[in-house]
Amino acid sequence: MSSAGKAVREYFKSRVRAGHIYSAMRFVPRGVVERVQRRRLKELVTYCATESKFYRDCFKRHGITPEAVNSIEDLGDIFTLGLDLIERRKDFICRPDHIAFETTGTQGRNKWLHFTWHEINKMANSCMVGLLMLDFYRTDRFLNCFNYSFWVPGFVFQRGVERLGAYCLGASKTSPESIYERLDNYKINALIGYPSLLMRVTDLAEKHGAPKIKGIMTAGERITPQVRSWMERVWGCNVYATYGLTEACGGVGGECIRKNGYHLEELLNLVEIDNPAEDGYGEIVLTTLSRRCMPLIRYRTGDVGRIINEKCGCGLPTRRLESVPGRVDDKIKIGTAYFLPNVFDRAIHSVEAIGRDYQLVAYWEGNKEVLELNLETDTPSDKLSEEVMSAIFREDKDMANNVSYGMFNLKIKFNPTGSLRADNIKLKRFVDKRLDHEGRRDYRIEGIKPEGR
Numbered sequence: 001m002s003s004a005g006k007a008v009r010e011y012f013k014s015r016v017r018a019g020h021i022y023s024a025m026r027f028v029p030r031g032v033v034e035r036v037q038r039r040r041l042k043e044l045v046t047y048c049a050t051e052s053k054f055y056r057d058c059f060k061r062h063g064i065t066p067e068a069v070n071s072i073e074d075l076g077d078i079f080t081l082g083l084d085l086i087e088r089r090k091d092f093i094c095r096p097d098h099i100a101f102e103t104t105g106t107q108g109r110n111k112w113l114h115f116t117w118h119e120i121n122k123m124a125n126s127c128m129v130g131l132l133m134l135d136f137y138r139t140d141r142f143l144n145c146f147n148y149s150f151w152v153p154g155f156v157f158q159r160g161v162e163r164l165g166a167y168c169l170g171a172s173k174t175s176p177e178s179i180y181e182r183l184d185n186y187k188i189n190a191l192i193g194y195p196s197l198l199m200r201v202t203d204l205a206e207k208h209g210a211p212k213i214k215g216i217m218t219a220g221e222r223i224t225p226q227v228r229s230w231m232e233r234v235w236g237c238n239v240y241a242t243y244g245l246t247e248a249c250g251g252v253g254g255e256c257i258r259k260n261g262y263h264l265e266e267l268l269n270l271v272e273i274d275n276p277a278e279d280g281y282g283e284i285v286l287t288t289l290s291r292r293c294m295p296l297i298r299y300r301t302g303d304v305g306r307i308i309n310e311k312c313g314c315g316l317p318t319r320r321l322e323s324v325p326g327r328v329d330d331k332i333k334i335g336t337a338y339f340l341p342n343v344f345d346r347a348i349h350s351v352e353a354i355g356r357d358y359q360l361v362a363y364w365e366g367n368k369e370v371l372e373l374n375l376e377t378d379t380p381s382d383k384l385s386e387e388v389m390s391a392i393f394r395e396d397k398d399m400a401n402n403v404s405y406g407m408f409n410l411k412i413k414f415n416p417t418g419s420l421r422a423d424n425i426k427l428k429r430f431v432d433k434r435l436d437h438e439g440r441r442d443y444r445i446e447g448i449k450p451e452g453r
């Protein structure tokens, strides 16, 4: 057979396979999904009661007997916190690992998550199905610009594309220019990466011309509706979003072609919304149903979201998740980075001529996120601004990288001494104006912060 004939055969083969998976999934009754979830939850609780030191202690403390657990509600008020993963990591590990990933974070408080190849393969399969459902096939050529440095999404996407049988160029986290210039050379027609980096590549495409791309998939951070429609206009293709976290080995859910909430991967994870407000928004809580190396039960993600129970027009039987920008803890997420405001404490205190008070304000400026650091001084100057910036980058190398790649802007604003607390009120350390941009409430202010934080 000629090479053109082979390519045509490959193309139809992959489409048939995609069609089969999609059709089969659409006809799975909701009740079957829930039955499998209940069975897997019971198996998980029984497993953790013997194999996980953390959960063995936890069940004992809360008087939980695995035999009595038939649904997630039977676990009462048991929750796993991020701090538990940091302080008792080894107590979560039930069997030898093959690979580990870290959450993004600063100050040496990253969480380490351990997995087996079997678990990674399950996630790669799920990623492959997601790609097929979005009309990506083995004939497509991906460029993967997720950061590979101890971080999960690049690795899982690469494995997912490998399962799809498609081409995948690994760019990792690099300059937008070096990504843009390779698109034509490698005949790339699909992009995957985090929005803040893809947005800078989109800037270049808008300025110098957009090569023909059939679809873009994002993960690692939220994409606002404004940014999405701008990217879609520049590239002339759909931009799909996913929701995931390292603690879930990457993906928790992904959008279908309707782009109306993340379809949850419900056979791998059980997602709950804790303490929901009247409109259904609350903290996203996750139980990893099929993991055995470092399983997590009712892990508080700190992210805010709600479940959409109505069936999606695409016909898939899974529930959908909608996530919003707020956090229920003190962490700030900007671009792909999470950090606690006190990373600035140390930096600021190392610079003389700056007062102790400061306030961070995050907002959107066009299509770019800005983190503005408000400081107090009576001697403002460009030199002082540079001194503060260097002190911050010394404290947090990842922030230095993110700013240098243009993933967000860090601005220093000087205010007269005493002006930040002019009204003699408690100074709010972080003001998130990005929420206004999307017409959302700041859940942190309104106090759905769970107990024990």
Ligand SMILES: [Zn+2]
Pocket: 256, 257, 258, 263, 312, 313, 314, 315, 316
């Ligand atoms: Zn759908």
